[in-house]
Amino acid sequence: MSAIPTHIDFRRNVQSVEPQVPASVRKATTRFLDTRAAVVDVIGQESWQALRQAGHDVRLHTINHLDYYLARLEEEVTRAGGHVHWARDAQEANRIVLEIAQEHRVKRVVKAKSMVTEEIGLNRTLVDAGVQTLETDLGEYIVQLAGTGPSHIMVPAIHLTKEGIADLFREKLGLDALPEAARLAALARAQLRQEFLAADMGITGANFLVAETGTLVLVTNEGNGRMCTTLPPLHVAVAGIDKVVPDLESLNVLLKLLPRSATGQKMSAYTAFITGPRRTEEENGPKEFHLVLLDNGRTIILQDEITRETLLCIRCGACLNVCPVYNHVGGHAYGFAYSGPIGAILLPQLVGTKVAADLPFASSLCGACADICPVKIPIVEILLRLRRRVVEGDTVEPAVSPATLRLGVQMVARAMSIPWLYDLAGQLLRIAQAPFRRGAWLPSLPPPLNRWTMARPLPALRADWRAAWRRRTPEGRTRQRRIRIALVAALASAAAYVGWRLIQRQDRGE
Amino acid sequence: MNKHPARDEILGQVRAALGRRAETSVANVPASARVGPRQAGDANGEIEMLLGEIAKLGGNPRHLESKADLEAALENLVHEEGVKKATMWQTSELKELGVAEYLGTLGVEMISPHADRDQLADCDLGVTGVDAALPETGTLVLRSNPEKPRLVSLLPRVHLAILYPPLLDADLGTVLDKLRDDSCVTFITGPSRTSDIELTVTIGVHGPKALHVWIVEKTDRS
Numbered sequence: 001m002s003a004i005p006t007h008i009d010f011r012r013n014v015q016s017v018e019p020q021v022p023a024s025v026r027k028a029t030t031r032f033l034d035t036r037a038a039v040v041d042v043i044g045q046e047s048w049q050a051l052r053q054a055g056h057d058v059r060l061h062t063i064n065h066l067d068y069y070l071a072r073l074e075e076e077v078t079r080a081g082g083h084v085h086w087a088r089d090a091q092e093a094n095r096i097v098l099e100i101a102q103e104h105r106v107k108r109v110v111k112a113k114s115m116v117t118e119e120i121g122l123n124r125t126l127v128d129a130g131v132q133t134l135e136t137d138l139g140e141y142i143v144q145l146a147g148t149g150p151s152h153i154m155v156p157a158i159h160l161t162k163e164g165i166a167d168l169f170r171e172k173l174g175l176d177a178l179p180e181a182a183r184l185a186a187l188a189r190a191q192l193r194q195e196f197l198a199a200d201m202g203i204t205g206a207n208f209l210v211a212e213t214g215t216l217v218l219v220t221n222e223g224n225g226r227m228c229t230t231l232p233p234l235h236v237a238v239a240g241i242d243k244v245v246p247d248l249e250s251l252n253v254l255l256k257l258l259p260r261s262a263t264g265q266k267m268s269a270y271t272a273f274i275t276g277p278r279r280t281e282e283e284n285g286p287k288e289f290h291l292v293l294l295d296n297g298r299t300i301i302l303q304d305e306i307t308r309e310t311l312l313c314i315r316c317g318a319c320l321n322v323c324p325v326y327n328h329v330g331g332h333a334y335g336f337a338y339s340g341p342i343g344a345i346l347l348p349q350l351v352g353t354k355v356a357a358d359l360p361f362a363s364s365l366c367g368a369c370a371d372i373c374p375v376k377i378p379i380v381e382i383l384l385r386l387r388r389r390v391v392e393g394d395t396v397e398p399a400v401s402p403a404t405l406r407l408g409v410q411m412v413a414r415a416m417s418i419p420w421l422y423d424l425a426g427q428l429l430r431i432a433q434a435p436f437r438r439g440a441w442l443p444s445l446p447p448p449l450n451r452w453t454m455a456r457p458l459p460a461l462r463a464d465w466r467a468a469w470r471r472r473t474p475e476g477r478t479r480q481r482r483i484r485i486a487l488v489a490a491l492a493s494a495a496a497y498v499g500w501r502l503i504q505r506q507d508r509g510e
Numbered sequence: 511m512n513k514h515p516a517r518d519e520i521l522g523q524v525r526a527a528l529g530r531r532a533e534t535s536v537a538n539v540p541a542s543a544r545v546g547p548r549q550a551g552d553a554n555g556e557i558e559m560l561l562g563e564i565a566k567l568g569g570n571p572r573h574l575e576s577k578a579d580l581e582a583a584l585e586n587l588v589h590e591e592g593v594k595k596a597t598m599w600q601t602s603e604l605k606e607l608g609v610a611e612y613l614g615t616l617g618v619e620m621i622s623p624h625a626d627r628d629q630l631a632d633c634d635l636g637v638t639g640v641d642a643a644l645p646e647t648g649t650l651v652l653r654s655n656p657e658k659p660r661l662v663s664l665l666p667r668v669h670l671a672i673l674y675p676p677l678l679d680a681d682l683g684t685v686l687d688k689l690r691d692d693s694c695v696t697f698i699t700g701p702s703r704t705s706d707i708e709l710t711v712t713i714g715v716h717g718p719k720a721l722h723v724w725i726v727e728k729t730d731r732s
């Protein structure tokens with residue numbers, strides 16, 4: 001059974017977001033943005049921008065020559081004594097991993113955090129086949145106990161409080177703990193230590209796969225990744241085909257970008273470079289190493305030259321942190337493994353624009369995500385392209401008719417390319433909405449917009465929230481200044497025009 | 511017969527999407543995707559930077575000038591961390607320093623690094639060397655081979671890493687280049703940590719709960 005959803009209803013999901021979620025999400029995202037800003041400052045804006053460009057260039061180069069690097073990777077992993085498997089879709093990947101497990105009579109699996117195994121629903125496959133499968137990243141362990149999915153790339157249990165976690169430990173593990181982070185972590189450590197020592201198989205994802213050397217790179221903080229790749233006799237890594245990088249030199253660039261963008265660390269606590277299984281009997285490490293390379297829609301993403309750049313993503317989560325929509329709704333609203341701006345562009349391509357038709361629209365197009373992305377993915381362009389594909393595919397729910405929407409999308413696209421125009425439109429809309437506004441909502445609007453408000457109220461355009469969001473990053477602040485200048489210029493010329501007309505009228509003696 | 515239908519199909523689709531043919535090779539990685547190495551400062555500055563970064567991350571760095579310093583530091587460590595059992599890499603550098611002998615005289619039981627994992631997990635202290643270090647980020651680079659089992663820096667409660675100043679490398683790139691042939695290389699930057707519960711930084715989740723990093727001046731070796 002595949003974990004791929006058949007329909008993602010973003011707006012309905014949003015309505016079931018629990019009230020405490022936005023506050024806790026914002027606490028985390030603000031922290032990450034602050035620490036990120038601090039480490040970027042150490043490098044200096046100029047070098048940081050050069051690094052981003054380098055990151056973009058090397059990722060794009062790789063994706064544009066993906067077949068070559070994949071073949072090279074396979075060759076090198078095999079040379080190092082590893083086994084490479086290819087999986088066209090989630091089902092095939094799950095089957096491969098399960099077969100490896102069954103061949104080795106695996107009873108207990110320990111897993112390090114991996115988005116891609118979330119994407120294919122691997123845990124369910126293993127558990128259904130009677131293999132105990134345990135998430136070992138503290139956050140993932142907690143959400144697994146809770147029976148929910150992760151809500152943030154970096155902090156999966158961001159939506160839970162320490163009291164909630166203490167309750168969970170009591171309920172599911174029968175362990176009494178004070179609701180203190182250190183105590184809860186110590187409890188989990190003791191529980192999981194035994195599991196690591198007893199496990200027959202470790203499963204991880206991959207942050208990068210180095211083609212030139214056949215090396216799997218894992219970036220972690222807790223040490224569970226090291227446990228999973230060192231203790232069990234068998235290590236299986238599952239990775240999307242987009243994870244490959246050409247060589248160690250390009251890895252150098254990406255390793256400088258990833259932890260800084262993700263958690264604001266100069267380097268994560270543990271970065272492991274694994275090339276094949278252990279070499280000799282005395283050495284520690286797995287006796288067997290398997291790498292499962294997963295397509296699952298990625299080759300389809302490649303076909304569209306504009307949206308192709310989605311595959312540059314290094315899953316740092318920075319775009320989530322900076323996104324006003326994500327900060328409002330948290331990760332679960334996106335309905336699947338990936339959330340935030342990257343979810344909004346990746347999911348419609350992975351599961352189809354029909355299934356995730358809502359997601360390209362779950363964005364204000366403010367562009368903060370593209371400004372912060374360490375590999376400079378043009379997220380806004382990709383969102384617009386996907387909106388178009390959603391509309392032209394005629395799969396939008398009929399609240400607003402496709403023709404009107406298509407026009408709207410084109411207009412927004414045009415307006416977006418001229419920042420002051422977009423801003424001016426925003427200001428005008430704010431004035432125009434005033435008569436219909438009831439608090440933060442627009443409960444009913446005149447036709448044709450009533451077709452929306454008949455179904456649900458529309459949130460009112462607030463005070464200048466885009467500006468507030470921009471001010472969260474230095475790049476945004478510069479942009480904000482530019483927009484303000486453009487706005488003042490626009491208003492000044494409008495005033496001049498009106499003044500000129502008035503003078504003309506007076507001259508004509510009207 | 512097609513032995514690898516999935517492989518051939520995926521690579522075929524990649525090529526079709528990119529408009530490339532099977533025999534098409536690859537252009538070089540663009541020059542813009544390269545960043546130069548950081549300029550190395552003077553040796554003392556590098557040491558201070560490394561130790562400073564490690565301290566910021568919640569590690570315990572020390573700069574030791576003599577053998578007497580080292581022994582005093584070991585005594586302190588054993589006392590403070592309550593070390594009863596320890597394990598150690600079997601490299602000639604560590605042997606020359608006489609760490610194991612001195613720990614023995616302090617009443618610490620030494621466990622072979624090739625002992626079974628339950629015994630290693632039971633150790634209070636794991637002593638390793640360091641193969642390279644990155645001062646800029648406070649990172650220690652540990653290779654893995656029969657002399658340097660991976661578990662020594664992973665399972666014991668406390669990790670002590672001992673290094674000599676010449677091992678400080680200026681840049682990640684230079685370091686990575688040295689590591690081409692290892693089955694496993696680990697970069698350690700501060701102790702094991704998490705912020706998974708309400709973003710409270712908690713040190714010592716799955717890896718060691720404490721990280722001690724000692725720079726020992728080489729002049730002191732026999």
Ligand code: SF4
Binds near residue numbers: 312313320375
């Ligand atoms: S899209 Fe960019 S910012 Fe977002 S997770 Fe991917 S790499 Fe990070």
